Amino acid sequence: MFRGLWSVTKKEFIHVRRDPITIFIGLMIPMVQLAILGYALDTDIKHIRTAVYDLDHRAASTELIDKFEATQYYDVVEYVNSDDALRQAIVDGRAHVGIKIPPDYSERIGRGEDARVLVLVDGSDSQMAFRAQSTAVSLGLQLSIRRVNSTHLSSPPIDIRPRTLFNPNMRSANFMVPGLLGVIMQLVTVMLTALAIVREKENGTLEQLLVTPVGRLGLMIGKLVPYAVIGILETALVLFVMWAIFAVPINGSLLLLWALIPIFLFAGLGLGLLISTFARNQPQAFQLSFLVILPSVLLSGFFFPREAMPRIIYPVTTIIPVTYFLEILRGIILRGAGWPELWRQSLILLGMGVAILAVAAARFQKRLG
C-alpha cells in the first residue's frame, strides 16, 4: 500500500527544486502578494490630494485649512482661483477633494453666524469619497462644538468616544496580512499539488508508475508530502514577514496557531488532489485552481466582510474552508482568541478537510484503477 512513498517523496523534491513554475508559485507569488496587499493596498485612506479655492484669505480661513490638513486625511496640493478651476482639478485627477471657502467666512465666524464651506468630493473611488466626506463632516461638527462650547457650555452634552479594540490604530496591514496568510497557503497547496499530479498524467509518467509495484497510497502521499512541507515553510515565512516587516503582533497562542495550521493544510492538499482528478492537463489544472481560489479570496471575508454580502451569497461563504481559517487566524493573531473561542471553526475546518481529502483520495484511487 505504502510502497514507494519515500522514493516518490524524494523524487518530488527534486522536481520542486528544478521546476521554475513551482518556485514561482511557491515563492514569488506569495511575496508579491504580501508586498501588494500588505503595503500598496492600504485601505487606511490618508493624504487625499486636495485643492483649495480660498476667497476669504484671512486668519480664520487659513486656520480652517490647517485644521483640514491636521487630520492627515487631506493634503493641500494646490490653490485655485475659480469655481471652474476647482472642478477641473478634480476632473483632471490632480485632486480628489476641493474645498471652497466663501469671501465672508471670517466675518460670519466673527459675528457668530453660520459659515458655509463647500467640500467637493470625487466619487469615483467610493471608499475614498466616504472617508473624505465623513472626515469633513466630523471636522465641521468638532469645530462648531468648540465654538459653541467656548461661549455657552463647559462640555458637550453627549460625548461619543469610539475605541477600536485589538487593532487600535486600525492599520490595514494588521487586518490584511493574517488573512493573506490563509489565502497564500491555500494558493500554494492547491495549485502546486494539482499541477504536480496533473503533470505526471500529462507526461505519461503516471501510467509508467502504475506498471511498477508502487503502492497507491505510497504514490498519493508521496506526491502530497512535499507540498505539505512547502505549505508549512511558506506559512512560517509569511508569519515571520508579518511579524518582522509589517510589525503585526501575535496576541494569541502561537502554539495553538501552529496546531491548527495543519488542519487547513488537509483542505488545501485535498482540493489540489481533487482538481488533479478532473484536469487533464496543466492549463486545465490552473483554471480549475483559480475557480477554487477566486471565490475563497472574494467570499471568505478576506477583502469584504461576509456580513455585508447579499443573502444569496452568504451561504456560499460558509462552505469555503478559508472562511473558517481566516476566523482562526484573525482570532488568534489579532484578538488573542484561544481554543474556547475557536473550537467550532476548528472542528468545521477539520471536518471539511477530512471530507475533501477523502473524496479526492477516493477519486484519485479510482482513476488509477
Next chain:
Amino acid sequence: MNTAITCDNLTKRFGSITAVSDVSFSVERGAIFGFLGPNGSGKSTVIRILCGLLAPTSGEAYLDGIDVVAHPDDVKPRIGYMSQQFSLYRDLTVEENLDFYGSIYGLDRERLADRKDAVMSIVAITDRRNQRAGTLSGGWKQRLALACALIHEPGIIFLDEPTAGIDPVARRYLWDLLFELSLRGVTLFVTTHYMDEAERCTDVGYIYLSKLIALGKPSDLKLLPDVNPKDTYRLEIVPDDPTRALHAARDIPGVRSSTFFGESIHLLVDRAVTAADLERALTGHGIEVVRINEMGPTLEDVFVTLTEKQEARGV
C-alpha cells in the same frame, strides 16, 4: 513452464464499444512477439491489460503462469514497460531516473548500484549519466526508457511502438539490443507499425477491429492458404515507370492484385499467365521491364490478405 505470456479469450468493452474481442495467444519464453494492427484496433488495450493497468471484461491473462487480474502485485515486479510516448522525468538526470525506478522496485543500495551500471552499459548511456533526460535526443531517450524498464531485471518486457519517430540508426541499434535481450532469455512483447520490424520477430500477431486475425511465426503465416490462393503465384517487377506499370498491370487478364513496393510492383497472378506473358503485355503498354522475378508473400501481403478476407466476411 515455458510460456511467458498467455491470453485466454480476452475481451474488453468500454460501454458499447468492444476494444478487444475474444483474443487468445501465448508467447514462449525468450520470444520476440510482434503485435501489429492499425491504430485503434486494440493493441494498446491488450498491453494495458497484460500490464495490469486495465481489467478485462472477460477472459484471463497470465504472465509466468500468474493470473494478472487476480494478482497484479505479483506480476508487476516481473515486467518492464516502455510506452510509446517518452514517459520518464525530463527534469531528472539519467541516473536519477534509474535511481527512482530502482528504488520503487525495492532494490537495495548495493544492488541498485550494480543494476544501474549493468543497464547503463547495456544501452551504452553511462557517459550521459548526469544529463537531464529532457535534453536527450529521441534515440537516447528510448535507450534510457529501455534502461529504466530493465533496472529490476524483468523476465518480460512490453514495448509499445518503441521505434516510432526515431532515426534509422537508433532504430537498428534498439533492435540489436532487443535481440541481445531475447538471447538472454528475456521475453519481448513489441508493438510496431513497421513491417520490416515485424519480419524480425520470432512470432507475430495481427489484430484488426479488436479481433486477432493472424497469429504465428512469420514463415508459417506466409504459407497460409489464404495468402497463397490455389493456382496463383507472386511476381516482383521492377519497371522504368512504376506508376504506369501498376495501372497497366491491373488491366492485364490474370492479374488478381497489384501493389507498389518502392521502385517495384508486386503482383498476384494466375498460374496460367507466365512471367514472359506479363513482360510482353507490359512492353505492349510501352513500359520497359528492368527486372522480373517470382517471390514469396511478404508479411504485409499476409496482413493485407487476411484483412480483406475479414472485411469480406462482413464485419
